[in-house]
Amino acid sequence: MPELPEVETVMRGLAPSMEGAVIARADVNRPDLRWPFPDRMADRLTGRQVIAMRRRSKYILADLDSGETLLVHLGMSGRMTVSGDPLGQFVHDHPAAAKHDHVVLHMDNGARVTFNDPRRFGAMDLLDTAGAETHKLLSVLGPEPFGNDFNEAHLVAAFAGRRTPVKSALLDQGIIAGLGNIYVCEVLFRAGLSPRREAGRIAKPRVSGLVPIIRQVLSEAIEAGGSSLKDFRQANGELGYFQHQFDVYGRENAPCRREGCDGEVLRITQSGRSSFYCGKCQR
């Protein structure tokens, strides 16, 4: 499910209820998600104050006063929602525990943070805050799209000599962190690039042109609160709205939205994932 805009939206929604609050109790209802939870996770969370909430790629990170950081990945179907917030700004009011509520954090301010993940592709881990960037999941990540390290020179160098389709290259988290299937499709539409083009055979100016487009698409999606297809909810339980702005994703056989183009949106499968694009104006 969640790509960078969805994870950013969830993190921003959680922060007011978690930053500065103490985890009074942690309910861990199963031993694992995608991987086993770290040893004594509930004990290591209980009594800890959350110092700061942040995001790296599609990971939510909660820095604790113990010197450890709680790492959360939502996988495909994961949700993190807040209920019972004392400020009364959230939709839910302590709903009964639902199926697939795998971890529940009871904050000392009355908020209840629930991690729900039917498909269990999500993950949680605890790592040393000081060495977070060396964690096996974080050390392999490329630059953040909004960071200074992500720029035209970086993308041109990363694409050079690559024979893989540009679609796959943009999904490679080691080249750019945070893009997923939906937003890569949207980015390639705006760039007028076919997802099938070999990354290493795209002219440098066009590669460079992807940088502002990527930032623009992600910014608009964050602004809209992410995209809700099947599973995604913001931390307050509300839907995101960017899906209404999709130009190609999920629009198979629909007319192309580019002005002056009379093509239609095609769907193909690339390395097991659906790609949506206009066969006429994306080259």
Added chain:
DNA sequence: TAAGATACCTGCCCGC
């Protein structure tokens, strides 16, 4: 070494 295929797990939608 790079690129593609597969596996993980559950729920939903569609056609029959």
Added chain:
DNA sequence: TGCGGGCAGGTATCTT
């Protein structure tokens, strides 16, 4: 109404 097949936003690991 019920069943089976196909599909899903991610990513580690296997195979080629």
